[in-house]
Amino acid sequence: MSLNKKIVSLLLVLLVIIGAGPIQQYLRDDLTLVGEFQFAEDIDHFVFYSPHQDDESIFFSQTVQAAIDKVGSDRVTVVLLSDGAASGAQELPEIAQPLDAVTSTVQQLLIQSSAAPLTQEEIADAKRLLFSKARTNEFIAALEALGVGHYELHTLPDGDLAGSIEEINSIIRGKLGTEGRVAHLTYSYYFDPHADHCATGQALQEISAEDGFGDHNTAYFMVKMEPATLANYYPQPIFYKKAHFRLLQQQTGSQQIAAAAAEYGVRCTDMDAATQQIAAALYDTMQRDGCTLLQAIETTSAVSTLRLGVGHLSVKDFFTMTDAHLTNQSLVTLIHTPF
Numbered sequence: 001m002s003l004n005k006k007i008v009s010l011l012l013v014l015l016v017i018i019g020a021g022p023i024q025q026y027l028r029d030d031l032t033l034v035g036e037f038q039f040a041e042d043i044d045h046f047v048f049y050s051p052h053q054d055d056e057s058i059f060f061s062q063t064v065q066a067a068i069d070k071v072g073s074d075r076v077t078v079v080l081l082s083d084g085a086a087s088g089a090q091e092l093p094e095i096a097q098p099l100d101a102v103t104s105t106v107q108q109l110l111i112q113s114s115a116a117p118l119t120q121e122e123i124a125d126a127k128r129l130l131f132s133k134a135r136t137n138e139f140i141a142a143l144e145a146l147g148v149g150h151y152e153l154h155t156l157p158d159g160d161l162a163g164s165i166e167e168i169n170s171i172i173r174g175k176l177g178t179e180g181r182v183a184h185l186t187y188s189y190y191f192d193p194h195a196d197h198c199a200t201g202q203a204l205q206e207i208s209a210e211d212g213f214g215d216h217n218t219a220y221f222m223v224k225m226e227p228a229t230l231a232n233y234y235p236q237p238i239f240y241k242k243a244h245f246r247l248l249q250q251q252t253g254s255q256q257i258a259a260a261a262a263e264y265g266v267r268c269t270d271m272d273a274a275t276q277q278i279a280a281a282l283y284d285t286m287q288r289d290g291c292t293l294l295q296a297i298e299t300t301s302a303v304s305t306l307r308l309g310v311g312h313l314s315v316k317d318f319f320t321m322t323d324a325h326l327t328n329q330s331l332v333t334l335i336h337t338p339f
Ligand SMILES: [Zn+2]
Pocket: 051, 052, 054, 055, 197
């Protein structure tokens, strides 16, 4: 064998040693790759706790699909915890504009009819509620696209789930299985850098430590694949980049999710006409029922036509990660068991 061939052989051996080892060896022992992860065989209902509207798509969608594949749509539930009203996304022009348009049209109608105009505070509250409702509509549309059989909506304060642990605990208690086996899934109480996500994990961790939980329930804590999280537990950055790339290539189902998302995403077309319609419907409700704008938003179905869709995080990031499916690090989840 010539020297050159020896060098090439040596390099090939090195490449195999460096490049082909299982990704698992780069992870801490307490983490399991979802690509290799098998849910316990006897699970017959899955419950996902989504702190905000968009977590169901951005971080949970792959696992939701895996759950549906395992037990069917009718045995998968996604629980929304917060009102989602604190998202900075409402400052984005494509979202701020329709919110402005709805409230200022209502204001014009009130002034034209010599009714008391809205105060600045009422306008701000109305925008938050419209934003929250629109996000919830997206959440519901995303679940329909994913084929989830059941959902539950709560309106705990976005940004302060750490102050709502007791409430989250009682929501989780309401979902505990008493026969069969229920899997409860949310973010990691240990690895997640987002305070709301971490708090949700903490609540599940607390409940899972209670006596009797394990008789019919299993808790899974999902770790987001994003550098801020991963840097904490991959031994070297190069390994997590490589692992990340490999993981994304292993994904199945993202094409179906993208197709389903496109189906609801493209419905947000004529925003101007939609906002005018919503404003008119809200004003009508205020006149007819003698209620405030906030009450009108709460009680009419008009807001269901306000699809922030293309502008909001849930769909924008969804498209980013599925269309150019190597750009979003969050598509794949890792799961760890309590420790
Ligand atoms: Zn979230």
